[in-house]
Amino acid sequence: MFSFLSYMIPTTLRMGTPIAFTALGGVVSERSGVNNIGLEGIMTAGAFAAVLGSYYTGSPWIGILMAMLVGILISAIHSVLTITIGAKQAVSSMALVLLAEGLCGVGVEAFFGQSGSTAQVNNLPTSNIFASIPLVGGFLSHLSPFVYIGFIALIVVTLLFKFTRFGFHITAVGENPTMAETCGINVHRVRYISVLASGLLGGLGGAMLSIGQMNLFQEGMVAGRGYLALGAVTMGRWNPVASYCSAMIFGFFDALQLYLQTIPSNPIPSDFIQMIPYLAILIILAVTSRKMKYFGVTAGGKPYTKYASSH
C-alpha cells in the first residue's frame, strides 16, 4: 500500500499539473465569456516553444518563458477572431489546434532536421533547492518545479477572482457584458486580457509536458490533455480551486494507468489501460453534469458588440 501511495502521489501531481495549468487558463478565459476549445493547440505550441527555447539557450527556464510567450501569441489570434471580429468561438478555437499542430510539425523539421520528434534538451525534472530540508526534502525535491509553479498559479488565479477588482470585472463581463459596459468596464479589453492569460497558462501546461515530464517534443504528445482541461473546467464549475482539483483527478487516472502498466504479468492489455483517463472523464462528466444547476457562464460563447444587446 505504501509503495502504491508513494508512486501515486508524485505521479498524480506530475500528470495532473499540465492539465491543471491549462484548466486554470480555461477558467479565466471562460469566466470572461470566451470559450476556448483551442487549449489543445496552445499546449502543443507551448510544448514545442519550450523545447526550442531550452535547445537554443541551454536553459529550460528560458524555455518556460518562450512557452508562455508563444501561448500568448497564439491565443492572440483567438482573441482577435472572437472578440473583435465576432467569429464563432468553437470554429476559431479549431483554427488554433490545426495551426499549432501544422506549425509544430513543420517547425520540428525546420529546426531539428528530423520529423516526428525534436532533439533532447535540458529539462526541469526535479527541484533540487528543496533537497536540504529535513524529512520531506527528498519527496519535495523529486517533484518538478512546474508542480510548485502550478500551486502558485492556483493561488494567483484564486486571489484574482476572490479579491481583485479585475477579477470581478472578468466575472461581470462574462455574466452580463452589456451591464458591465454600462458600469464603465471595457468589455473587449477585459476579454482580451483574459484570453491572453489563458494562453500564458496553457503554454505553461504545454511546457511542463515537454521539458517537465520529458526532455523533448513529440508530435501528438499533448494527446487530448487540452480537452481534458476543458472537461476539468466544466467539472469544476468554472471555479479555480475545483477545476484544479478536477484536473488532478484526471492526473490520478493517468497515474493509475501508468502504475497498472508497471505491474508485471498484468492480464489487461495495455491498450485498455491507456483508455482509462479518457473513459474516466466521460463517466465523471456524465454523472456530474446531470444534476448541474449552474449551466456555466451566462454570456459564455457569445460575441459582444457595443451599442447592441448581446441577446
Add this chain to the structure above:
Amino acid sequence: MTSNKKREILQELLIPVIAVVLSLLIGGIIIALLGFNPFDAYGALIQGSMGSLVSFTMTLKTSVPLILAGLAVAVAFKSSAFNIGVEGQLMFGGLCAGLVGIYVPLPPGLHLVVTLLAGMLGGALVAFFPAILNTACNVSVVISTIMLNYVVQFFVQFCVMGPFHGDTSAPATDPLLASATLPNILPARYQLNLGFIIMILAVVLVYIFMNKTTKGYQLTAVGLNATASEFSGMSVKKNIFMALLLSGAIAGLAGSIEVTGTLKRMVNGFSTGYGFSGIPIALMARNNPFAIILTGFFFGMMRSGSFLMQATVGVSSDMVGIIQGLVVVFICLENLIRYYMNRIK
C-alpha cells in the same frame, strides 16, 4: 432575382475563395521563410496532384474520405452540434467494415453492401455515446466526441494488433475477401474505385434529406434557432441526437470506403487526420453538400500533391496542416472580408 441579390450571392461565393487565396499567400510566406521557393513548392503541389491523369484520379481517390468527413461534420454542424469525433467514428467504421469483410463470407454483391453497412453502423455506434450523453446527461458534445477519439484509437489498436492481427509484419489485418472490396471503375492504373460513385450518391442523398424532407428541415431549424424551434414543437435534443448519429454513419462510410477500396485490409491508424480535415472542409463549403465536393477536392489536392512537394522541393508535408489552419482563420474573418467588400462596391 434582383441584381442586389445576385451580388449578395456572388459575394458569399467569393468569401471562401478569398480565404483560400489569403491562406495560400501566408503559407507561401512561411515556405519562403523556411528557405524554399514558394512558387516551386506550389508548382510541385499542383504537378503532384493534377499533373497527369494518373495523379488526377489519385487526387480524386484521396478526396473521397475527405469529402465524406466534411459531409459528416456539416450534418452535425447544421443542427449546431460540433462533432470533432469524426476521426474516431471513421476509424471504427473502417474496423467494422474490415472485420465483416474478412470474417463474414457472403455472396458477391451482398457482401459488399453488408460490409459498407457494417462500417456505417460502426460509425453511428461511436457517435451514439456522445449523442446519448448530451441528451441524457448534458455533457458537451465537443468534449465527449474528442474523448471518444482516443478511446477508439486505443480500441482499434488493440483489435488490429491483437486478436485480428493478420499474417503480416505490418500493423494490419489479413486482406479482405475479394467480394468485400470495391471494384475499380476505371482501368486498373487509374486506381479510382466505386467508392467515388458512392460518395457522390451520399452527397446527393444528404442534400435531398437536408433540403427536401421535413426531418432535414427540422434539423436545420434547430441549428438556426434552438429557442424558436423548441417553441414550435421540435425537440432540440432529439434533432441533435439524430444529426450526430447520421454524422457518425457518414464518417463510418468514409472509413469503410478507405478500407474496402484503397487499403483492402484494415490498417491501424489508417486515417491520417481525415476527420479533422473534415472541419475546414465543411466550414469552407458553409455546410453545403455540393460545395463540400469542391472544398474536399481542394484538400485532397493538397494532400496528394504534398508528397511530391516534400520529395522534390523539400517542404514538409505538414505544411498542408498549416494551410488548413489558416483557411479556418480566414473563414473566421468572413465578417471583416464582407465589410471590406461592401466598402469597395
